[in-house]
Amino acid sequence: MLNLFFTYDFLQNTFYTGLLIGLIGPLLGTFVVVRRLSLIADALSHVTLGGIAFGLFLEKKYGVLFLSPFYAGMGFSVVGSIFIERLRSVYKAYQELAIPIILSGGVGLSVIFISLADGFNTDLYGYLFGSVTAVSRNDLWSIVVITIIVLTVLFLFYKELFMLSFDEEHAVVSGIHSKRIHFIFIVLTALVISASIRIVGVLLVSALMTLPVAASIRIAKGFKQTIFFSVIFGELSVIIGLLTGYYFEIPPGGTIVLTSIIILILTIFSKKLWNYFTRKTVIQ
Amino acid sequence: MFTLTSPIVRFNHVSYAYESKHALQDINLDIPTGAFLGLVGPNGGGKTTLIKLLLGLLKPQQGSIELFGEKIENFKKWNKIGFVSQKANSFNRGFPATVREVVSTGLTANVGYFRFFTKQHKQKVEHAVDLVGMKEYLDTNIGSLSGGQQQRIFIARSLVSDPSLLILDEPTVGIDTENVKKFYDLLHQLNEENNISLLLVSHDIGTMTKHANGIACLNKQLHFHGDTEAFARLSDNQLSNFYGHPLQVVTHQHEH
Numbered sequence: 001m002l003n004l005f006f007t008y009d010f011l012q013n014t015f016y017t018g019l020l021i022g023l024i025g026p027l028l029g030t031f032v033v034v035r036r037l038s039l040i041a042d043a044l045s046h047v048t049l050g051g052i053a054f055g056l057f058l059e060k061k062y063g064v065l066f067l068s069p070f071y072a073g074m075g076f077s078v079v080g081s082i083f084i085e086r087l088r089s090v091y092k093a094y095q096e097l098a099i100p101i102i103l104s105g106g107v108g109l110s111v112i113f114i115s116l117a118d119g120f121n122t123d124l125y126g127y128l129f130g131s132v133t134a135v136s137r138n139d140l141w142s143i144v145v146i147t148i149i150v151l152t153v154l155f156l157f158y159k160e161l162f163m164l165s166f167d168e169e170h171a172v173v174s175g176i177h178s179k180r181i182h183f184i185f186i187v188l189t190a191l192v193i194s195a196s197i198r199i200v201g202v203l204l205v206s207a208l209m210t211l212p213v214a215a216s217i218r219i220a221k222g223f224k225q226t227i228f229f230s231v232i233f234g235e236l237s238v239i240i241g242l243l244t245g246y247y248f249e250i251p252p253g254g255t256i257v258l259t260s261i262i263i264l265i266l267t268i269f270s271k272k273l274w275n276y277f278t279r280k281t282v283i284q
Numbered sequence: 285m286f287t288l289t290s291p292i293v294r295f296n297h298v299s300y301a302y303e304s305k306h307a308l309q310d311i312n313l314d315i316p317t318g319a320f321l322g323l324v325g326p327n328g329g330g331k332t333t334l335i336k337l338l339l340g341l342l343k344p345q346q347g348s349i350e351l352f353g354e355k356i357e358n359f360k361k362w363n364k365i366g367f368v369s370q371k372a373n374s375f376n377r378g379f380p381a382t383v384r385e386v387v388s389t390g391l392t393a394n395v396g397y398f399r400f401f402t403k404q405h406k407q408k409v410e411h412a413v414d415l416v417g418m419k420e421y422l423d424t425n426i427g428s429l430s431g432g433q434q435q436r437i438f439i440a441r442s443l444v445s446d447p448s449l450l451i452l453d454e455p456t457v458g459i460d461t462e463n464v465k466k467f468y469d470l471l472h473q474l475n476e477e478n479n480i481s482l483l484l485v486s487h488d489i490g491t492m493t494k495h496a497n498g499i500a501c502l503n504k505q506l507h508f509h510g511d512t513e514a515f516a517r518l519s520d521n522q523l524s525n526f527y528g529h530p531l532q533v534v535t536h537q538h539e540h
Contacts, residue, residue, distance in 0.1 A: 034379055034380065036376070156398055159392045159400075159401070160397070162381075162385070162389065166375065166379060166385075166389060167372070167375055169371055170372070170441075171392075173339060174362075175362065176392065217378070217380050221380075221382060221423065221424075221425055222380060222382035222384070222385055222425065223380055223385050224385070225380075226380040
């Protein structure tokens with residue numbers, strides 16, 4: 001089964017991309033979750049859809065290829081992330097308000113561009129739910145570049161990002177440039193989302209960033225360990241999800257998310273079981 | 285209390301107003317090295333504003349502030365001042381971070397951008413946690429500790445950069461009586477054995493008179509600044525005048 005992925009070029013692309021997003025999705029996702037920004041990933045993925053629809057529309061109407069749906073999506077996502085930040089500072093007391101505004105804006109744009117491009121096509125279906133066959137060699141290289149950027153920036157700013165996530169007030173008092181760091185962080189999130197969409201799809205991309213972390217938080221000690229388990233769970237979900245998706249001819253978005261939910265349930269259950277038995281030995 | 289060295293904090297005719305509302309008027313305050321100063325006063329009396337000015341988060345509209353003999357505008361050694369916020373205790377308790385990781389954040393700004401924690405930094409973290417008596421919890425998740433223990437960790441976080449002055453804003457809110465006692469024992473140890481000057485903001489005048497060796501009473505103006513014995517001799521009437529409303533205080537005899 002696994003060897004199939006190495007026989008066909010397009011499956012190879014998918015597999016390597018899967019491994020990369022299984023790494024950077026949960027890695028950045030850990031920061032997203034602990035900062036209680038899980039829904040921002042959702043908002044950004046819908047903005048990305050707007051960009052993808054714009055790219056598809058350009059392709060269909062003008063046959064231009066200078067802006068592929070992938071890059072159009074990435075551009076929209078980054079611009080959307082900047083908008084979210086602006087909105088969050090405009091509505092200080094209603095920070096979550098930025099999310100429905102950006103989310104509905106993204107869907108609105110998508111609807112307009114999709115209908116301008118004369119409705120749904122199979123490409124769009126792949127963007128919504130992910131696809132095993134859609135990753136080109138070029139896409140793979142772009143995602144390699146995104147991965148390198150994300151890893152480098154996280155490595156350089158890890159201690160500041162961690163401090164900001166744990167206690168923003170303390171970070172500000174100590175003289176950390178919280179706005180700039182936060183800006184870098186939100187742009188990284190936008191990049192990771194646009195990188196993941198080819199495989200997991202717009203509707204489920206936030207799941208790849210949050211579900212492995214949700215499972216990891218249950219069992220990990222400390223922040224670094226949380227990141228470590230999140231990445232393990234993310235990679236497991238992507239690998240199992242891609243293989244089963246390919247085998248049953250299901251969009252991999254569905255199988256990846258379902259795998260992570262199963263992992264999540266197993267973690268919660270085993271933690272309960274662990275607590276139950278350790279407590280029992282204490283009583284004896 | 286007189287010392288030969290210049291005070292570590294000096295407020296010189298400092299005033300501050302939010303829009304048109306006066307928060308502080310003509311404050312003159314010296315905090316000498318080794319002080320254990322309790323800052324008391326009613327809500328809205330300007331305690332927080334004073335702390336913010338001291339931390340450089342606000343700039344005085346009139347007057348000047350000196351820290352460790354330097355004008356605050358030129359002051360660079362912010363690691364000499366540790367601050368434990370009132371809000372420190374309201375962090376996300378589900379946050380997956382060990383005591384070690386939390387205390388390390390006290391060094392983040394000192395280490396600076398594009399630099400990494402060294403072995404020495406890691407030793408400093410362990411030392412600070414040891415100092416507050418929490419060594420065996422180094423690798424425990426902060427969320428699983430009690431309120432009093434978490435408070436100690438936040439103090440360790442500000443101790444890790446070797447401050448000479450530690451400012452604590454309402455540090456005992458939400459901590460039970462027994463742990464409050466342990467907490468003050470720790471403060472005495474830091475003050476006397478580790479030579480850290482303390483500025484403690486609290487509304488609890490009673491406990492403050494028992495532990496601090498100086499009291500500053502702030503209600504827009506600095507109504508009183510002197511040693512605790514003199515403060516204890518003030519009549520309830522005088523205190524009520526400071527507060528602007530009747531007040532009954534149970535003052536404890538100073539133990540030292």
